Amino acid sequence: xxxxxxxxxxxxxxxxxxxxxxxxxxxxxxxxxxxxxxxxxxxxxxxxxxxxxxxxxxxxxxxxxxxxxxxxxxxxxxxxxxxxxxxxxxxxxxxxxxxxxxxxxxxxxxxxxxxxxxxxxxxxxxxxxxxxxxxxxxxxxxxxxxxxxxxxxxxxxxxxxxxxxxxxxxxxxxxxxxxxxxxxxxxxxxxxxxxxxxxxxxxxxxxxxxxxxxxxxxxxxxxxxxxxxxxxxxxxxxxxxxxxxxxxxxxxxxxxxxxxxxxxxxxxxx
Amino acid sequence: xxxxxxxxxxxxxxxxxxxxxxxxxxxxxxxxxxxxxxxxxxxxxxxxxxxxxxxxxxxxxxxxxxxxxxxxxxxxxxxxxxxxxxxxxxxxxxxxxxxxxxxxxxxxxxxxxxxxxxxxxxxxxxxxxxxxxxxxxxxxxxxxxxxxxxxxxxxxxxxxxxxxxxxxxxxxxxxxxxxxxxxxxxxxxxxxxxxxxxxxxxxxxxxxxxxxxxxxxxxxxxxxxxxxxxxxxxxxxxxxxxxxxxxxxxxxxxxxxxxxxxxxx
Numbered sequence: 001x002x003x004x005x006x007x008x009x010x011x012x013x014x015x016x017x018x019x020x021x022x023x024x025x026x027x028x029x030x031x032x033x034x035x036x037x038x039x040x041x042x043x044x045x046x047x048x049x050x051x052x053x054x055x056x057x058x059x060x061x062x063x064x065x066x067x068x069x070x071x072x073x074x075x076x077x078x079x080x081x082x083x084x085x086x087x088x089x090x091x092x093x094x095x096x097x098x099x100x101x102x103x104x105x106x107x108x109x110x111x112x113x114x115x116x117x118x119x120x121x122x123x124x125x126x127x128x129x130x131x132x133x134x135x136x137x138x139x140x141x142x143x144x145x146x147x148x149x150x151x152x153x154x155x156x157x158x159x160x161x162x163x164x165x166x167x168x169x170x171x172x173x174x175x176x177x178x179x180x181x182x183x184x185x186x187x188x189x190x191x192x193x194x195x196x197x198x199x200x201x202x203x204x205x206x207x208x209x210x211x212x213x214x215x216x217x218x219x220x221x222x223x224x225x226x227x228x229x230x231x232x233x234x235x236x237x238x239x240x241x242x243x244x245x246x247x248x249x250x251x252x253x254x255x256x257x258x259x260x261x262x263x264x265x266x267x268x269x270x
Numbered sequence: 271x272x273x274x275x276x277x278x279x280x281x282x283x284x285x286x287x288x289x290x291x292x293x294x295x296x297x298x299x300x301x302x303x304x305x306x307x308x309x310x311x312x313x314x315x316x317x318x319x320x321x322x323x324x325x326x327x328x329x330x331x332x333x334x335x336x337x338x339x340x341x342x343x344x345x346x347x348x349x350x351x352x353x354x355x356x357x358x359x360x361x362x363x364x365x366x367x368x369x370x371x372x373x374x375x376x377x378x379x380x381x382x383x384x385x386x387x388x389x390x391x392x393x394x395x396x397x398x399x400x401x402x403x404x405x406x407x408x409x410x411x412x413x414x415x416x417x418x419x420x421x422x423x424x425x426x427x428x429x430x431x432x433x434x435x436x437x438x439x440x441x442x443x444x445x446x447x448x449x450x451x452x453x454x455x456x457x458x459x460x461x462x463x464x465x466x467x468x469x470x471x472x473x474x475x476x477x478x479x480x481x482x483x484x485x486x487x488x489x490x491x492x493x494x495x496x497x498x499x500x501x502x503x504x505x506x507x508x509x510x511x512x513x514x515x516x517x518x519x520x521x522x523x524x525x526x527x528x529x530x531x532x533x534x535x
C-alpha cells in the first residue's frame with residue numbers, strides 16, 4: 001500500500017475571463033478517505049472538481065492525481081486516467097435514452113470486452129449495493145430525484161474507480177434520501193477502498209460521514225480540519241457556515257451604494 | 271460624429287470576425303466528426319438505432335406530404351397542359367418536377383424540420399443536463415459516441431426519404447391524373463419513361479439529396495452540440511437549425527442546379 005496522497009493540489013490558480021475563481025489553493029487528499037470541500041454557492045467548488053477531472057486547465061499551479069499532473073497529460077493519457085476516476089453530477093446526469101440497467105452497464109460496454117452475462121451480473125451487484133436492483137428496467141424519467149442519484153452512484157462505481165467525485169450529492173433530496181446517499185458514500189468508499197471527494201454545502205449530513213473538510217471562501221481555503229476540529233473552530237467564517245447564520249463574514253447584502261444614497265435621502269435632507 | 275463612425279466600423283468588424291470564426295469552428299467540428307466516425311462504423315448498431323429515430327420516424331410525414339404534392343402537381347399540370355392538348359404529358363411533368371427539384375428540396379425541408387430539429391434538441395438537452403460532460407468524464411468521447419452516429423444516420427436516411435417522397439408523389443400524380451381525371455394510363459407512364467433520363471434527372475436528384483443530407487445533419491449536430499446549456503439556448507439552437515437548414519437547402523439547390531442542368535434541354 002502506497003502512502004503518497006491520491007490527489008495533490010499545489011498553488012492552484014484558476015481564472016475565468018480574467019475573473020479569479022480560485023487563488024492559491026493547496027490540498028492533499030490521502031487514499032481511502034472521504035474528503036469534503038465546502039463553501040457557499042459560486043465559490044469555485046465545482047470548478048475545483050473540473051480541474052481534478054482535467055475538464056479545464058489551471059491558470060497556474062497543478063493538480064496531481066495518482067502522481068500524474070492532470071493538465072499536462074495528452075488526451076489519450078487523460079482518458080486512461082479518467083477510466084480510474086468517476087464523477088457523480090449534481091442531478092445524476094443519467095443518460096435519458098438508456099434504462100437504469102444500460103446506464104450502469106454503459107462504461108462496462110464501452111471500455112471492456114466482458115461478455116453480456118458477466119456485465120449482467122456486475123450491473124445487478126452494483127444496483128444491489130444502492131438498493132435498486134428491482135428498478136433495473138425503469139427509465140431515468142420514471143425515477144425520483146433520490147433514486148436517480150442512487151443509480152448515478154451505482155454507475156459511477158461501475159468500473160471500481162480509485163477516485164469518485166461528487167458534485168452536490170445532497171442537493172434537493174428529502175431527509176431520508178439524504179441519509180441514504182450519505183451512508184452509501186461512506187460505505188462504498190470503505191468497501192471498495194476508493195477515495196471520495198465531496199463538494200457540498202450540506203454541513204450536517206457531510207460532517208457525519210467525512211474524514212476531513214476544506215472550507216473555500218472567495219477562492220481561498222478559509223479553514224480546514226477534521227469534522228470535530230471544524231465544529232470547535234473559532235474562525236468567524238466557519239462559525240457562520242456551520243450554524244447557518246444570516247450575516248457574518250459572508251455578508252447578507254450584495255455590495256451596493258449606501259442605502260440612503262439609493263433612496264435619495266441625503267439630497268432631501270440637505 | 272467621427273467617433274460614431276469608428277464605433278460603427280468596429281461593430282461591423284466584430285461581426286465579420288465573429289462569423290468567420292464561427293464558420294471555421296464549424297468546419298473544425300465537421301472534420302472532428304469525420305475523424306471520429308471510426309467507432310460508429312465499427313459498431314454499426316449505434317447508427318441503426320439512430321436510423322430508426324431520424325429515418326423511420328420521419329417516413330410518415332414524408333410519405334403523406336409526397337402524396338399530396340404529387341396530387342397537386344397532377345391537378346395543376348392537367349389544368350395547364352390540357353389547354354394545349356398535351357394532357358398526356360402530365361406524367362412527365364409530375365415526375366420531372368419531383369425527381370429534379372421538389373423531391374430533394376421539399377423532402378430536405380421536411381427532414382430539417384422533423385429530424386434536424388429533433389437531433390439539435392436532443393443533443394442540446396443532453397448537454398444542458400450534463401450528460402455529455404458525464405460521458406467525457408467516463409473517458410467516452412461524446413463526438414464519437416453521440417454526434418457521429420446521428421450524423422451518419424441523417425446522411426444515410428435523407429436520400430432514401432427523398433426517393434420515397436418522389437415515388438409517392440408520382441403515385442399521387444397518377445391517382446389524380448389517371449384514376450380521377452381519366453388521362454390515358456399508357457401514355458402517362460410511357461411518356462414519363464421516355465423523357466425522364468437516368469443520368470441527368472435521377473442521378474442529379476440523388477446527388478442533391480446527398481448534399482442536403484450532409485448539410486442538414488451537420489447543421490443540426492453542430493447547433494445541438496454548441497447550444498448554450500439553458501432552456502432558452504436549446505430552443506434558440508433548434509430554431510436556428512430549421513432556419514439555417516432551409517436557407518442552405520435553397521441556396522445549395524440553386525448552385526447545384528446551375529451546375530447540373532446548364533445547357534441541358
